[in-house]
Amino acid sequence: MTRPVTLTLPFYISVRNMGGHKMVKGPSKFQKYQLKDDLYYFLGLGIIPAGLFITYLNVTQGPAQLVDTPEGYVPEPHEYHRLPLTRLLAKYGVEPIEKKHERTLYYLHKADEKRKSTILQMEVRCLQKEKPENKGWYYVPTQGQFKEREDMYGSQEMVKARELGK
Incomplete structure (x- = not known):
């Protein structure tokens, strides 16, 4: 489409x-x-693959049937679920409640031990401030410190025997 331009141009x-x-x-x-x-x-x-897997489980295994348990048999926790997918998830996907409870008890025990240790350290520091007789409040174990010397000179009995003999 063409449109007219200004008036000055005649075309x-x-x-x-x-x-x-x-x-x-x-x-x-x-x-x-x-x-x-x-x-x-x-x-x-x-x-789609998850749906196919769930369908396969439901078709091949089907819902659980309620039957009498044999004498002396204790069912596992995942065997109480009705559908096969929930049984599978309860067996492999979710950790048991007992395991979670034991882990929680462990963390609580560790926190309580840390709290008791902190309280004991504070009591020791307070007693040291009251009676400034000791230079330090900690104990450095010397179990393996003199191992090379013991290997070089022999056991403690040998060292005492040498001292007594001289």
């Missing part, structure tokens, strides 16, 4: 309108298509 100048359509600025559709592609990808990668 028409062609103007490009890109086939009659104007270019409109707008948001990109890349994000929308990328989200759709990612959704289809992860749906095909995760949900």
Whole structure:
């Protein structure tokens, strides 16, 4: 399409309108298509195989039946669940409540021991301030400190025997 230009020119100048359509600025559709592609990808990668696995478990094993237990048999905790997927998750996926409880008791015991040790150290420091007779409040074990000397001169009995003999 052509349109007239200013009044000074007696002829028409062609103007490009890109086939009659104007270019409109707008948001990109890349994000929308990328989200759709990612959704289809992860749906095909995760949900479909998981659904097929669950269907396989339900068809081959089916729900648990309630039967009498034999004499002396103690069922494991995961055997109380009805569906095969929940049995599988209870057996391999989730740790038992007893194990969590024992771990919690261990952490509580360690915290209590640390608290008792801190209280004892504070009492020792207070007693040292009251009676400044001692230079230090800690004990350095000397169990392996003189091992080379003992190996060189022999055992303690040998050292005492040498001292007595001289």
